[in-house]
Amino acid sequence: MIRKDIKALGAYHVPDSSGMIKLDAMENPFPLPGDLKRSWKAKLGEVELNRYPDADMHDLRAKIAARDGLSADQVLLGNGSDEIIQMLLLAADPGACASPAPTFVMYDLISRWLKRPVTTVPLEADFSLDAKKFLQLCSREKATIAFLACPNNPTGNMWSEATIREIATNFRGMVIIDEAYLPFADRTHTKLIAPNVLILRTYSKVGWAGLRLGYLLGDAKTIAELNKVRLPYNINSLTQASADFFLDHFDVFEKQAKDICLERSRVMDALMAIDGIEIFPSQANFLLIRVKGADSIFEQLKEKNILIKNMNPQGGLLKECLRITIGNKDENGALLLALKEILT
Numbered sequence: 531m532i533r534k535d536i537k538a539l540g541a542y543h544v545p546d547s548s549g550m551i552k553l554d555a556m557e558n559p560f561p562l563p564g565d566l567k568r569s570w571k572a573k574l575g576e577v578e579l580n581r582y583p584d585a586d587m588h589d590l591r592a593k594i595a596a597r598d599g600l601s602a603d604q605v606l607l608g609n610g611s612d613e614i615i616q617m618l619l620l621a622a623d624p625g626a627c628a629s630p631a632p633t634f635v636m637y638d639l640i641s642r643w644l645k646r647p648v649t650t651v652p653l654e655a656d657f658s659l660d661a662k663k664f665l666q667l668c669s670r671e672k673a674t675i676a677f678l679a680c681p682n683n684p685t686g687n688m689w690s691e692a693t694i695r696e697i698a699t700n701f702r703g704m705v706i707i708d709e710a711y712l713p714f715a716d717r718t719h720t721k722l723i724a725p726n727v728l729i730l731r732t733y734s735k736v737g738w739a740g741l742r743l744g745y746l747l748g749d750a751k752t753i754a755e756l757n758k759v760r761l762p763y764n765i766n767s768l769t770q771a772s773a774d775f776f777l778d779h780f781d782v783f784e785k786q787a788k789d790i791c792l793e794r795s796r797v798m799d800a801l802m803a804i805d806g807i808e809i810f811p812s813q814a815n816f817l818l819i820r821v822k823g824a825d826s827i828f829e830q831l832k833e834k835n836i837l838i839k840n841m842n843p844q845g846g847l848l849k850e851c852l853r854i855t856i857g858n859k860d861e862n863g864a865l866l867l868a869l870k871e872i873l874t
């Protein structure tokens with residue numbers, strides 16, 4: 531009844547985090563300010579839930595596009611950027627999906643669901659990406675689609691502009707530059723948009739993870755083709771109304787992202803002062819650290835009610851690595867204290 535290869539897969543595991551300090555999923559730690567919350571609730575009260583959502587979402591797409599000087603027909607919306615990754619992998623020419631390794635797991639996982647071969651190019655020891663090696667492998671494996679997470683998850687670094695440009699201009703298939711962590715990074719790649727080069731983004735990390743809204747920016751003709759594999763009404767009415775409202779108050783979320791970046795520097799400095807921790811540069815809202823005994827440290831943090839992400843089981847470059855989402859001041863303080871207790 532169920533395909534053998536699906537039976538062999540594990541389900542995407544989300545650990546139970548009830549009652550814990552949650553620093554595992556790159557969420558924004560700040561709640562909505564009270565006045566904004568009240569006006570938002572009033573706006574939601576106007577939504578007609580007996581009707582299907584707006585299927586075309588022209589005005590919402592126009593509002594999103596305008597922030598990058600683009601037009602509504604250059605935007606595709608998804609139920610989280612995960613859904614857009616699925617649409618891209620459904621629509622791209624048959625052939626391998628290429629990505630650096632390690633990177634965001636969904637490129638690989640969704641490819642497998644769709645029986646698309648995957649090919650990965652290992653990052654260098656310092657997590658940099660060799661564009662020549664990447665392009666050679668893509669051509670040898672006849673890759674038709676490539677994902678570049680910029681900044682990369684779980685390593686947190688941003689590959690050089692020259693590297694991204696070299697891949698974007700020389701790869702023959704579709705190149706997706708995934709800017710999920712743009713709010714915490716110092717560079718976007720929108721100027722690289724071309725018929726085969728698209729920019730993927732999400733509102734999850736900026737504070738709307740519960741809404742599930744991602745978007746793809748690209749050439750209008752390519753977006754129109756991809757729109758054919760979008761499920762009707764994929765963005766529910768409450769998400770549409772919320773996004774429309776929050777985009778009018780986007781400065782609030784941008785300020786929160788700035789505060790997260792300040793906390794990131796503070797946490798980084800504090801971690802550097804702890805013996806035995808190697809910390810990697812980050813342009814995202816998380817830090818990757820390498821420390822001896824990562825499995826045990828992860829478990830001990832859990833016992834202290836702090837949930838981070840243990841990357842050690844993935845092995846390779848992620849051996850002895852832990853990924854820590856930047857939380858609010860108190861959460862970060864609790865994490866630093868707990869780490870100091872465990873390591874000294």
Ligand SMILES: Cc1ncc(COP(=O)(O)O)c(C=O)c1O
Nearest residue numbers: 610611612634679683710732734
């Ligand atoms: C690089 C990258 N892309 C996409 C996503 C998925 O985001 P969304 O919540 O929009 O599905 C993530 C989530 O962690 C991510 O790290």
